[in-house]
Amino acid sequence: xxxxxxxxxxxxxxxxxxxxxxxxxxxxFRQEENQTKAYWQKEEPAYRTGMPEKIDAGNFSxxxxxxxxxxxxxxxxxxxxxxxxxxxxVYMIYSGGNIVSSSNVSxxxxxxxxxxGGQPARFNFTIRNQNSISLEAADLIFDFPPNTYSxxxxxxxxxxxxxxxxxxxxxxxxxxxxxxxxxxxxxxxIIANLEYRFAESNATFVKSKDYSVKISKSPLGLSLTVxxxxxxxxxxxIKIAVISNSESTAKNLKVEMKYPPGFRFNGAEPSPSKGNSxxxxxxxxxxxxxxxxxxxTIDGENSEERTFTAAVGTTGDxxxxxxxxTASEKVAIKKSPLNLTVFINGKDDSSSVSYAGEMIRVDxxxxxxxxxxxxxxxxxxxIKGEAYDQRSVSVTKGAYRSYDNKAVWNSxxxxxxxxxxxxxxxxxxxxxxxxxxxxxxxxxxxxxxxxAEAKIIGVGTSDEFENKQVTDSLQKEIKIGSKLQAVxxxxxxxxxxxxxxEIPPKVGEETTYxxxxxxANNANDLSDAKITASLPPYASKESLTSPEDSDLQFDxxxxxxxxxxxxxxxxxxxxxxxKEIAFQISFTPSLSQVGETPVLVNKAVVEARxxxxxxxxxxxxxxxxxxxxxxxxxxxxxxxxx
Numbered sequence: 001x002x003x004x005x006x007x008x009x010x011x012x013x014x015x016x017x018x019x020x021x022x023x024x025x026x027x028x029f030r031q032e033e034n035q036t037k038a039y040w041q042k043e044e045p046a047y048r049t050g051m052p053e054k055i056d057a058g059n060f061s062x063x064x065x066x067x068x069x070x071x072x073x074x075x076x077x078x079x080x081x082x083x084x085x086x087x088x089x090v091y092m093i094y095s096g097g098n099i100v101s102s103s104n105v106s107x108x109x110x111x112x113x114x115x116x117g118g119q120p121a122r123f124n125f126t127i128r129n130q131n132s133i134s135l136e137a138a139d140l141i142f143d144f145p146p147n148t149y150s151x152x153x154x155x156x157x158x159x160x161x162x163x164x165x166x167x168x169x170x171x172x173x174x175x176x177x178x179x180x181x182x183x184x185x186x187x188x189x190i191i192a193n194l195e196y197r198f199a200e201s202n203a204t205f206v207k208s209k210d211y212s213v214k215i216s217k218s219p220l221g222l223s224l225t226v227x228x229x230x231x232x233x234x235x236x237x238i239k240i241a242v243i244s245n246s247e248s249t250a251k252n253l254k255v256e257m258k259y260p261p262g263f264r265f266n267g268a269e270p271s272p273s274k275g276n277s278x279x280x281x282x283x284x285x286x287x288x289x290x291x292x293x294x295x296x297t298i299d300g301e302n303s304e305e306r307t308f309t310a311a312v313g314t315t316g317d318x319x320x321x322x323x324x325x326t327a328s329e330k331v332a333i334k335k336s337p338l339n340l341t342v343f344i345n346g347k348d349d350s351s352s353v354s355y356a357g358e359m360i361r362v363d364x365x366x367x368x369x370x371x372x373x374x375x376x377x378x379x380x381x382x383i384k385g386e387a388y389d390q391r392s393v394s395v396t397k398g399a400y401r402s403y404d405n406k407a408v409w410n411s412x413x414x415x416x417x418x419x420x421x422x423x424x425x426x427x428x429x430x431x432x433x434x435x436x437x438x439x440x441x442x443x444x445x446x447x448x449x450x451x452a453e454a455k456i457i458g459v460g461t462s463d464e465f466e467n468k469q470v471t472d473s474l475q476k477e478i479k480i481g482s483k484l485q486a487v488x489x490x491x492x493x494x495x496x497x498x499x500x501x502e503i504p505p506k507v508g509e510e511t512t513y514x515x516x517x518x519x520a521n522n523a524n525d526l527s528d529a530k531i532t533a534s535l536p537p538y539a540s541k542e543s544l545t546s547p548e549d550s551d552l553q554f555d556x557x558x559x560x561x562x563x564x565x566x567x568x569x570x571x572x573x574x575x576x577x578x579k580e581i582a583f584q585i586s587f588t589p590s591l592s593q594v595g596e597t598p599v600l601v602n603k604a605v606v607e608a609r610x611x612x613x614x615x616x617x618x619x620x621x622x623x624x625x626x627x628x629x630x631x632x633x634x635x636x637x638x639x640x641x642x
Contacts, residue, residue: 100198104130107192107209117181117324118219118246120151123211125174125192129166138163138196140174145188146322147314151177153249166196179248181314181324184218219246220253220284224310224327230298231336235266235474240292242312242325244284252314253281255292256321260306262299262333264350266475269293275614281312297350297474300333307331337465338374338420339367340456340472342381351477353613356522357436360388360478364428366456368420370463374470377417377458379409379428385450387480392433400430420458434480437574438523446524446570447612448480479612484619485520485573486531486606489630492638496546497584504638505598505626510588512542515601515624518580519565520573524612529565531621533604534558535585538593542584550581561601568608587626589641597639599623 111123129135140161148156156178163172180188194207225239240257244250257277259265265276270292273280281290300306307330313323343363344352354360364381368374383393383405393400398409409428411418416426438448455473460466491514492499501511517531535541541554541561551564563581572579585600604621626641628634 100131100133102205102207105135105194105196105205105207106130107194107207109190109192109209109211111211112213114214114216115180116217116219116245117184117215118179118244118248118250120177120179120248121213123176123178123190123213125176125209127163127166127172127174127194129168129170131198132168133199134168135166135170135196136199138166138194141193141195142176143191143193144178145180145190146316147181147324148188149179149181149248149251151179151248153179153251155251179246180213180215181219181246181250182215183323183325184215186215188213188215217245218325219244219248219250220312220325221245222310222312222325222327224308224329226308226329226331229332229334231334231339231472232262232299232301233297233336233339233341233472233474235295235297236331238294238296238308240294240310241289242281242284242291243289244286247286249286250284250324251282253284253290253312254315254321255279255281255290255310255312257294258309258311259296260298260308260331262306263308264297264299266295266297266350266477268295295475298331298333302333302335304333305330306333335369336472337368337370337460337470338377338456338458338472339369340379340454340474341365341367342452342454342474342476344452344476344478349476351479353479353481353615354434355481355483356387356434356438359392359431359433360450361431362429362452364454364456365425366420366427366472367425368422370460370465370470371422372460372462372465373422374420374458375418375461376411377420377456378411379414379417379454379456381407381430381455382453383407383432383450384453385448385478386439387434387448388450389433389435392431394431396429398428398430417458438480440522440571440574442575443569443571445575448523450478450480452476452478480523481613481615482524482526482570482610482617483522484526484606484608484617485522486604486619486621487518488601488604488621488624489516490514490600490624490626490628491516491582491631492628493633494631496582497544499584501586503628504640504642505587505589506642507589507591507594510586511626512584512586513600513626514582515585516580516582516630517563517604517621518573518578519568519606520578521568521570521608522574523570524610525570526568526608526617527566527611529568529579529606529608531563531565531604531606532560533621534560534602536599536602538587538590538598539600540586542586544584546582552581552583561604565608593641596641597625597627598641599625 106128108126109123112121115121127140140163142159144156150156161174166172182188190211192209195204197204221243223241227236230236240255242255259277270279272278279292284290298306307328309326309328311321311323311326313321316322341348345361362381364379390402395407397414398407399413400407407430409417414428439445453475455471457469457471460468460470492503495514495516497514499512499514502509503511505511545552553562565579568579587598587600601624603623606619606621608617610617625639627639
């Protein structure tokens with residue numbers, strides 16, 4: 001039946017001259033009337049492809065404006081849907097109850113509230129997932145305070161523990177054995193961060209837990225011993241003892257001293273690692289002990305107190321000491337009955353610096369601070385060290401004994417010592433010279449110093465000092481500073497670099513020269529040594545340098561040469577070769593220079609740091625010209641421009 005109907009329809013369609021009634025017309029969409037647009041509206045641009053303003057499909061037509069309006073509505077609806085969906089997801093995660101929530105993830109911490117510094121302590125962390133879905137890719141991250149170590153001695157700053165997936169209702173326990181170092185009652189805080197994702201979510205969540213603990217006992221014992229009282233100007237001894245109270249090794253320890261005003265450092269055993277107040281102890285194992293002895297002189301007014309403070313700890317990230325323990329002790333200053341003062345070259349410093357070949361003048365003065373006379377006084381000054389010349393010692397109104405290196409004054413040689421009246425003073429004097437050259441014969445012959453130890457002894461005549469010995473003593477140190485010896489020369493025919501051009505130099509023609517700088521050093525190791533000089537406008541620096549790896553810099557803007565020498569060991573140029581560099585300079589003379597001896601390199605300045613005296617030292621190298629007097633192959637008469 002259906003087949004017959006189709007056949008009949010086909011015949012009608014293809015029948016010649018067949019008439020069909022009009023189709024029912026569908027009403028077209030009403031076009032928008034033109035209206036005045038508000039300021040926020042924009043004219044829709046014409047289609048770039050040439051699309052007509054209306055799309056006409058028979059009797060069906062749609063305006064372009066209508067299409068875009070419906071498209072905008074669709075986009076707005078899509079945005080609203082996404083926002084609502086995201087809000088629903090957040091609500092599902094955070095709303096609690098049986099819904100998936102971060103509040104259903106917990107970290108609990110258990111451990112001691114107080115711990116002994118340096119002793120291992122156990123801390124337990126429990127992680128629970130009380131959600132109905134799994135936590136995925138969970139990591140537990142611990143952040144530790146400074147000076148925290150594992151029970152094996154490894155330094156702890158941040159540790160990540162991989163937990164993996166936590167099933168619904170799962171509980172995981174993690175234990176840490178930790179050692180804290182710090183001051184007594186210092187608070188230490190452990191921060192635990194749990195990073196995780198919910199199943200079927202890419203968002204990463206973090207749950208945090210802090211746990212604080214206090215150090216009940218310092219891991220290190222620190223004792224400081226100083227005299228209860230001392231006479232002003234008196235030599236005193238300070239003792240520091242550090243002992244480990246910990247089962248764990250205390251690492252990278254340092255000791256710092258803070259001296260009061262009026263204290264003059266004379267020396268220490270062991271020697272400080274920095275200045276006169278810092279010692280590097282290194283590692284200190286359980287029950288191990290380290291001792292430091294400091295010698296010095298204390299000055300002050302009668303009845304004044306001076307406070308010494310010692311601290312032991314490690315160096316923090318800021319370079320300052322982070323103490324594990326501190327100790328302070330006071331010294332009461334007493335007026336000396338008989339006060340002795342020693343001046344080295346007119347200065348009352350505990351330590352001074354002199355150089356090989358210099359003369360040293362020593363002045364000794366005394367004052368009787370008693371209300372009664374002091375009789376039969378005697379002064380001794382012992383000179384120690386390899387650097388002074390015994391034959392040069394000259395004592396005014398006294399005597400020098402070479403067998404024990406002592407200068408001696410008594411009432412027989414200096415009548416002022418026979419009886420010193422109350423409040424009166426006097427002076428003794430001697431001089432000597434420092435050896436030149438210094439006794440440098442092998443490596444290790446360095447850091448020379450001269451010690452001057454003075455002592456005055458007399459007998460009281462009344463009151464509490466009747467027929468009792470009164471005395472005073474002190475020590476001065478003279479450090480021998482290093483001397484730089486710097487020389488330069490100009491070469492053309494000889495040397496490690498090949499030169500070219502006319503000798504004597506000729507107007508308009510280029511001639512190259514080799515400049516050689518040599519550096520020698522005697523007494524002490526030097527650091528940060530460098531030589532700086534400038535070139536005149538008519539001279540040029542060439543690329544050739546020997547040795548090739550020398551750190552020779554040339555600043556073309558100001559025509560400055562800088563040779564960064566670096567370290568120069570003691571004995572350089574004496575028991576080992578001098579530091580030397582050779583570089584090439586080119587020179588083209590002008591008519592105005594005919595008959596002259598032009599400078600190729602201006603005066604050079606040599607600078608370095610003396611590691612023993614901790615002073616900056618310097619030297620100079622005179623300007624170098626075209627004169628080849630330092631070239632062994634020169635025949636002379638080659639220093640004038642022609």
